[in-house]
Amino acid sequence: MAFPAGLEEKIISLFRTHPEKAMELAFDNFYQPLCIVAIRIVKQEDQAEDIVQEVFCELWKKREQIDFTSTVYGYLKRSVFNKSINVLKKKNIFTDEEPEPNLTADTSADAGQSMEADELKKAMELAIDNLPEKARIAFCLNRYEEMTYPEIAEKLGVSVKTVEYQMSKALQILRKAAEPFLLWLLIIFEKIFDLL
DSSP states (O other), X not given: OOOXXXXXXXXXXXXXXXXXXXXXXXXXXXXXXXXXHHHHHHOOHHHHHHHHHHHHHHXXXXXXXXXXXSOHHHHHHHHHHHHXXXXXHHTTTTTSOOOOOOOOOOOOOOTTSOOOHHHHHHHHHHHHHTSOHHHHHHHHHXXXXXXXXXXXXXHHTSOHHHHHXXXXXXXXXXXXXXXXXXHHHHHHHHHHHHHO
């Protein structure tokens, strides 16, 4: 996620002198991206917004104690991830049987048609959003939060084997979703190599 240059430094500096302005600036820039993070996990917009608002409230309460070791957005994003996972833990989704997903994402495409890179990206994002809940959470923690399988297992209170299974399921579904675009990607690579 790219934010305006110097934004992080400005927010951190304002937390020392004008915390209200720092919060306002952080909220204006980070609220929407954080909601997207939460929606990816909990799949409910209202619940995602509640989680993000709660994270901002906690930031305000702890503003004098927090030492930002990375970035403000990074701190908030990790908090949103943690809260979202905790919400799902309370629903016991990691112990109950999960129905197979009804993937309604339209990932079929005429491989012969020319398509934009952002169309492929949107199709894959839609496929990720439609992953079974456990697989989606494991995938998001691994790919977006860069957590290892043992770290994910510890966070979710499951075995590493369970995480491996869910990741395998996620990757299998995403590979299937990407199949219609493989010919298009091969054509693009061929054109690139022709230019070399």
